[in-house]
Amino acid sequence: MKTTRPPLPSFPVATAQPSRASHWHYWRTDTAGIVELASWHGGGSLGLRPHFHDEAQLVFVLAGARSFLIGNRAITVSAGKAACIPAHVLHAPLANGTAETRCLNLYLPATGATDSLRVVDIREHWRITEGTGIRPAAVLRDFDALSPTIGNPERPKREDDSLRLALTTSRGRIGDLAASLGRSREDFSRRVSHAVGVAPHRFRLLARLNLARRLLRADEPIAAVAAETDFADQSHLGRLFRATFGTTPGRYRHG
Incomplete structure (x- = not known):
């Protein structure tokens, strides 16, 4: 049975475009169903060490591309796509040579979040305009139906x-x-x-x-x-x- 998630807000474009910095910007929200958010604007990759999160991570790529090594699989998420990395799944960001990348991460409680590694095309489910902002609600609502899993060796046993x-x-x-x-x-x-x-x-x-x-x-x-x-x-x-x-x-x- 599909889990019903609470509605999510619209994120202003200004929020998704922080000033260039050598670090991620994290912030909290009062919206039910979201633990926190993070954004990054820069080139290539910060070269972070392999890690996992206690929450499911949704990666929305707004410009450029993000690349990850997950298990023995390298995946690239280009602009207009989103990836779901399940909770407790080890992943390592990879440099991909992209000159400029902007991305927005949503961290969701592990309970009820999708537990499959997925990359989905979300261009028909969101829009970025000065007056409207980013609306990921439709993406989350339809996430399971948007794309088949790309393999599930990471599902915890x-x-x-x-x-x-x-x-x-x-x-x-x-x-x-x-x-x-x-x-x-x-x-x-x-x-x-x-x-x-x-x-x-x-x-x-x-x-x-x-x-x-x-x-x-x-x-x-x-x-x-x-x-x-x-x-x-x-x-x-x-x-x-x-x-x-x-x-x-x-x-x-x-x-």
Whole structure:
């Protein structure tokens, strides 16, 4: 049965065209069904590290193109198209040589969001004009019908979910966690790498960074967030946060 999503607003063109900067611009909205939004205007790619989000990510490309490596698949999303990257799916932005790219990301709660990797043509479902802005509501409403999936190796399996849960709820050593599950460290690491695309310690780091995002959205002080997510200090969190999400914790918190 298809999930009914709440209506979405129109996003003014000015909002989707931030000034050129070397970082992503994130901001929150009171609209039900959207966790946050992000925009970027620049050339090529920021070269962010492979990462995942706890939310489903919709990428609307307004000009130029965005490219991603998802699993062993490289995909390119050109202007007039949108991509859905399901929650917890590892992806890495790729440089594509495009001189200028503008994109708008919507982050939706994982529950109820589409769980298939998709790229769809949305030119008939939106318009960009000075007086009207961007209206993604029709795209989201019809997303599942617009295009078949382009492969679904990323759909989480029950065992994959169990591994994610074990890694995020335990703060002990990886070897001890593997032993508690009746596996050797090497076997456990292979299974985690196959399931989530990265080694256990890297997955834990990304999970901590995603937790930091949630705490910063709740307006927690940056130093407190660094301590709660087990980073050495605020500077340590800041370096890894920017390398992964393209902005500093301070800019993100005040988005």
